[in-house]
Amino acid sequence: MEKPNTRAASPDIVLYISEGIPQWQEGELRRINLSQWRVPDLVGEVGDTTLATDLDEKKQIYADLSIPEYWVIDVKGKRVLAFRLQADGKYQQCASSVTLAGLSISLLEQTLERLSEGTNISAAGWFAQAIASLSATG
Known part of the structure; x- marks a missing residue:
């Protein structure tokens, strides 16, 4: 997933709801160009050894890419940290998913x-x- 000349990331989970799902032609690279396609509704990282990075650097990258919802799955701690992007461009932790209808x-x-x-x-x-x-x- 990339926004050329800005930022790029490779989330473990990418979820699109409804229309505007990226489509590839045979032979094309499996990248989501965010200048061509809309941002995913939700992305997530499965954190084990990368938990600190997922909660800091990657969280900032996804905020910069305007991803509406971001999850970090802490495998060792058996917890899920979910964040919703606010109007100020920063994530705030949430107790239920907006993307997945209040899950x-x-x-x-x-x-x-x-x-x-x-x-x-x-x-x-x-x-x-x-x-x-x-x-x-x-």
């Missing part, structure tokens, strides 16, 4: 905890069931 960040953290206790499949199943019950009650 509680604590639900993601509970899923990380389940990953450490069981298998990926069991954690994914639990998460899917939790999302389904939210949809049914909301």
Whole structure:
């Protein structure tokens, strides 16, 4: 993901919602040129040894690129730090996702905890069931 002559980054997670999703032609490099395509709705970094960088330098890069929502997944700490870009161009930590219709960040953290206790499949199943019950009650 790059904005030529400005900044570039390679997030671990890139999420587009709705229209304006980058499309590539065969043989093209898989880069998102932000002068050609709109910014993603959400980007994320999975932090283990890079946590300090993800919360400092990368956070600033994504703010400079005007990414509306930024997540840092702290693997060791089993937590998700979610940030929403404010009008002043700075991120503020948030407890739920705006991009993913109010998804509680604590639900993601509970899923990380389940990953450490069981298998990926069991954690994914639990998460899917939790999302389904939210949809049914909301």
